[in-house]
Amino acid sequence: xxxxxxxxxPLATHLRGALQACRGAWSHAAKLALDIALPTLCVACxxxxxxxxxxxxxxxxxxxxxxxxxxxxxxxxxxxxxPGLLSMEAISDPPAYARARAAVRYDxxxxxxxxxxxxxxRTDLAPAMxxxxxxxxxxxxxxxxxxxxxxxxxxxxxxxxxxxxxxxARAIERQSGVKVASEALWRVRPTQQQIGLSRSQRASNVxxxxxxxxxxxxxxxxxxxxxxxxxxTSGATVDACARALLRAKAxxxxxxxxxxxxxxxxxxx
Ligand SMILES: [Zn+2]
Numbered sequence: 129x130x131x132x133x134x135x136x137x138p139l140a141t142h143l144r145g146a147l148q149a150c151r152g153a154w155s156h157a158a159k160l161a162l163d164i165a166l167p168t169l170c171v172a173c174x175x176x177x178x179x180x181x182x183x184x185x186x187x188x189x190x191x192x193x194x195x196x197x198x199x200x201x202x203x204x205x206x207x208x209x210x211p212g213l214l215s216m217e218a219i220s221d222p223p224a225y226a227r228a229r230a231a232v233r234y235d236x237x238x239x240x241x242x243x244x245x246x247x248x249x250r251t252d253l254a255p256a257m258x259x260x261x262x263x264x265x266x267x268x269x270x271x272x273x274x275x276x277x278x279x280x281x282x283x284x285x286x287x288x289x290x291x292x293x294x295x296x297a298r299a300i301e302r303q304s305g306v307k308v309a310s311e312a313l314w315r316v317r318p319t320q321q322q323i324g325l326s327r328s329q330r331a332s333n334v335x336x337x338x339x340x341x342x343x344x345x346x347x348x349x350x351x352x353x354x355x356x357x358x359x360x361t362s363g364a365t366v367d368a369c370a371r372a373l374l375r376a377k378a379x380x381x382x383x384x385x386x387x388x389x390x391x392x393x394x395x396x397x
Contacts, residue, residue, distance in 0.1 A: 191233040225370035230388035231260035258299020265384035281318040330364035340376035
């Protein structure tokens, strides 16, 4: 029978419409009830907030890194030294990776976000953090073939349930379309936490800690890789990762982090 000719059709349409309206009203009411029961709080100051993890006041306190900065390390310059000029750090102690970029300076609000993502299971923060990172790393991502999150040792991964760098990498993948290859790089031995270690201790702590498994080398060879991590302090961890990827014949390795520690005294040239 032709559906248009069915006498029951107007009634069915009416009922369907009423049901949908009911459903819409119910889901709206349910959402409202949830919002009242569980207001979203700013992750930094705990004030109620609309939408994403930080309120407008805390967002304004984040120090987004913008040019001028060192084209190699991404360290912000106070004065623009002109195109192509590198920071003293990039000249005196060049890293294994080609370029590093960070969304924000590692200050109080940035630290709160990083800790919430890392230790409090606030994976809901990853999309916003990843969006800021994708913007800061656009130049790198435009040329990239793969995103590789800095891996945790499996023992730490188990106890924490997920890798915060992996969560950020997946958010950047959604923004940029560059694919995540999270199984390619391995942390082959557990390392001491880098907190409290000197620069040279940090470097020796992570030396030889990362490896590309022989059966994964084909995924790295000839590829332009962007390493993803939450924080860049001395750069020792990403440097050790970059060395492992270059040994596996990556065409290039760049680094994209959410926040980087900026030493105010060394920020100028
Ligand atoms: Zn706030």
